[in-house]
Amino acid sequence: MRRFSALSGLALLAAVLAPSAMADGGGFAPVAPESPNAEGIRDSFLFVSIFVVGIFVLVEGLLIAFIVRYRRQKRSRFADGAQVHGATKLELLWTAFPVVVLALIAAFVFVELPGIKNVPAAGATGQLEIDVTGRQFYWQFEYPNGVVAIDAMAAPAGVPVLLEVTAPDADVVHSWWIPALGGKIDAIPGTVTETWFQAENPGTYTGQCAELCGLEHAQMLASVDVLPQAEFEAWLEGRREAQSAGTGELGKELWEGVCAKCHGLTGEGGIGPRIAGSLALSDPAEVEGLVRNGRGAMPAVGSEWTDEQILALTNYLRENPPSGG
């Protein structure tokens, strides 16, 4: 009975793990790609998986086979097994075998690399460059025409979008990552890093900061709304006008993306104090001083904001004073 406990244990484990490996998601592979770089990464992952699964089956298969075949059975407990000390040729073989496998994997990676790393040449529709700034605890996106968006980026379908990623000097390291649109790139104070995507299908793709950046790291969510190109142009134009006028969505985005993550959506308090009902919120000058300079444990969340951003937030707060829930 005991000799089969190893087998029954493995069977039990397989029964436990099989459903989880086959559950809803994409199984043992990155999420469905929506951009050529994410696709190149997924292809590389699947290529590596061929060898990984093969070696896994080989090693675990041999292990189980040897356990079954060479178990003691009726032999005396301390009887010698075969006194074999090694076999040079065999050992050379299983040293060379991984070298070949790894060379194949490296070669495949280098073949895929240009499609993952290089931004495609701008086509008839040109390319769009967006500055991405990671900050405790929000993402700020700046478009070439000065439009600012928080946490939710809008982007045109079918156009290469180049992202220039950084963090303010006084902030910490963050990491930009939308799984369906490619790998991650760190947002590092004092450095500009680059990544890109080109999504063909309109839709909303989500991700979040991937480098521990402080207390509300888990709330540093990001999304990319890919819009048909005409719709995107209209969005960008509409935002431009609203931003100049101090109206539109930006104020709400700043409140929800920057203030509410610590103070709560209705200002009821969270890891930061309750601010609903605070007189300071109705005084634009005081709000500006607070977000530009921080106070106590509160970082200077708006240290590099434009006047338009300050205006958008103070206008929003005047019209929507936090209720306190």
Added chain:
Amino acid sequence: MADRAASTPAWQRGKVVSWLVTTDHKRIGILYIWTALVFFVLAGLMALVFRLQLAQANADVLGPDRYNELITIHGTAMVFLVVVPLLAGFANYLLPLMIGARDVAFPRLNALSYWLFFLGGAVLMLSFFADGGAADTGWTAYPPLSTQAPGNGQDLWILSLHILSASTLAGAINFIVTIHNLRTRGMTWMRLPLFVWSIELYAWLLIAILPVLSAGLTLLLLDRGISLGPWDVQTHFFDAAEGGAPVLYQHAFWFFGHPEVYVIILPAFGIISEVLPVFARKPVFGYKAIAASTVAIGFFSMLVWAHHLFTVGLPVSLQAFFMIASMIIAVPTGMKIFNWLATLWRGNLHFDTPMLFALGFLSVFVIGGLSGIYLAAFPIDWQVHDTYFVVAHFHYVLFGGAVFAIFAGLFYWWPKMFGRLLDEKLGKWHFWTLFVGFNLAFFPQHLLGLEGMPRRVYTYSDESWEGYNLASTIGSYVMGLAILFFIVNVWRTSRSGPRIGNDPWQADTLEWYATSPPPPHNFDEVPYVTSARPLYDLRRRLREQRGERTLG
């Protein structure tokens, strides 16, 4: 014995005091192991608390501050206070016995190593009571987050690691001098037990990498600002606003941090290379290849650190270099795995608990090794870096690898250390619950990472992640149950375990020639060593003397 007792002052002979003043490598080894096991339970309990927080989306068990403190101290403690000291404990206990020596080269330095470890551990654990709580920036403590962290927790974290580095460095020097100078007659390099080989590399690696960690930590401390009498010192090594480079610290940390993985896994490999042959009744397959691969892994482990920095925007040529260097390590590691498998081939396998853990090690360590290939391929790493895929990977290596090997070692050498065999039935319950719980806890984390869940988040709102997270939490509690079996086993064995002879497993290496437990001076006489298996040779000579037919 008699003269030794007479030369010991009366006040040092008490039951407790004799442990406090001991310089006996065996007692120090046991102190290391007990202390590290206590830290193991504490750091494990931390994981059970934060797994509760992660079991459901939007849970409210822990706030972000406590959550971040717990993951930071869990990680730091498991590496610095649990796995490395447990292996140092084995090394302390076994090195002199395995090479036929009376003690390590510097017994008092050895005692200092232990007490510094104790102090460093106390500083880390007590930092929860510091102003602002314990450090909460992850076990990697990247600046500027760590330089900006308020309170004293981060300073105590740095202090603790400085103390632990001094402790470990002293231990490493001690091990090297011992191995090089105190081997008994006939114990040539090619006859050293493979565990001793692994400690040789463990020690050299530590000497090469710990000073770099210490430098990085010192810069971190200076960036946080210190007061030296009337002078306040405030540097800006990692402060971009003053021209510093935050990523510089990451290089220093991982120049230490990646070889540290091999510091941990090499002695674990060493344990496996001792256990498998004994329970297969065979010599280890390809002794020289295993020893050589240990040296190769040690060397290449110092050339791979920047694969932890693939997402900081390094030039592609550098990323390519670190990918290839990381892949090269897979070759000697693969050699070991195939050599161990071949050790089982045509053996006479019996499945006592040490063997179960060794076989369990083989089956799960392979998964950790294979998932490492994805991480080495840098474009794939851009996708899975800093996600639960990585968390799964390093737990397969450090728990599935190192901790399974440590349990194999504990069950194997327990009768040598304490003269009593651990209970086999409880041992088997322990193994199977740990094996199932471990895989249930960590396998689903690969899938979480692939679906986009980053590590170190105190909460998540995506409900499609709930299933895997719940499975993972249940698995972690099954692992807790397994550790409970171990605690009961130790407690019961200490009172009523069967006393067994010097060599219950009919093993091959010199430590089994001493009595169980060995006397303070270890051996009255040491047999001349004629191969890597001196006790096997001795048994054969005895059989020949008795005129029995020799086998093999």
